[in-house]
Amino acid sequence: MTDQNRCSPVEAALDDLLLDTDPYLSCDDCFDQLDTYVEQLLANPGHVDIPMQVHLKACGACAEEAEALMDLLSS
Amino acid sequence: MSLMHRATSEIGAAPDEAWANELNDPGPPGHAAQRSLHDLLLRATRHQVWRLRHQLPGAGPADLEDLAQQAADDALVAVLGKLDTFEGRSRFSTWVYKFGLLHAGVAVRRQSWRHREVALPDTFDVSDGGVTPEAFAQGSELSRAVHAAISTDLTPHQRRVTLALLVEQVPIDVLAERLNTNRNALYKTLHDARQRLRACLMASGHLDDPSLRSTP
Secondary structure, eight states, X not given: OOHHHHSOHXXXXXXXXXXXXXXXXXXXXHHHHHHHHHHHHHHOTTOOOHHHHHHHHHOHHHHHHXXXXXXXXXX | OOHHXXXXXXXXXXXXXXXXXXXXXXXXXXXXXXXXXXXXXXXXXXXXXXXXGGXXXXXXXXXXXXXXXXXXHHHHHHHHHHGXXXXXXXXXXXXXXXXXXXXXXXXXXXXXXTTSOOOOOSSTTSOSSSOOHHHHHTSOHHHHHHHHXXXXXXXXXXXXXXXXXXXXXXXXXXXXXXXXXXXXXHHHHHHHHHHXXXXXXXXXXXXXXXXXXXXX
């Protein structure tokens, strides 16, 4: 279940607006690391990379690409 | 020896990636390698276009294929320009795929918004399908404080970018194109705006437990 399913639209919007995006990672750095990150995650679903995870929670476009890469490599 | 040559020889290239070492060859082997690279990119762009096809409700299979082909062409240029940056930290095919996925995603989002106006509101007065002023007014004291902080504590640029991305739900690539900037710059603006909002609300006592909103 996602956060947005657990709370009202207003609460979900507040979560999005007030999301703590530290440690900061740029979209360019996220893209640079995405292939390695996804391969590590597929090899070990418990793999932790806080800057990447924070960024992917905060940036919908990068998150979409990460999901698509996971999908593609799993298919 | 290029980075790519060194990387593939050090980690051991997979059989389907052996051709990658030929990409810089100016002769027929290089042309064949580029065709193989394009095929790899096309696999990624088709995958992404079909994943996101719900964003293009009027598009048929031929339209989606055109979009995938165009994105693969664009991604091919990008990959060839970045070949020397491949460091072998992942499989070469995984590295290539991400370029295809990026270009296809951008293409779909831009196509989806091609005929839509991108709102750049300074306030919540203009809202189209996002969180309305009424929704905020009906919310908690925190939501009213956030509304006030957006209006008074963000710079005009931070306010417009934040409202466009998070309230109007404009895709970041589409907004970047309309503002003649890039995803990186917009994300940094959004990051700074979020940090400023959090700081203001913590200072005013409206946000007293930052750990509640800080988990990845």
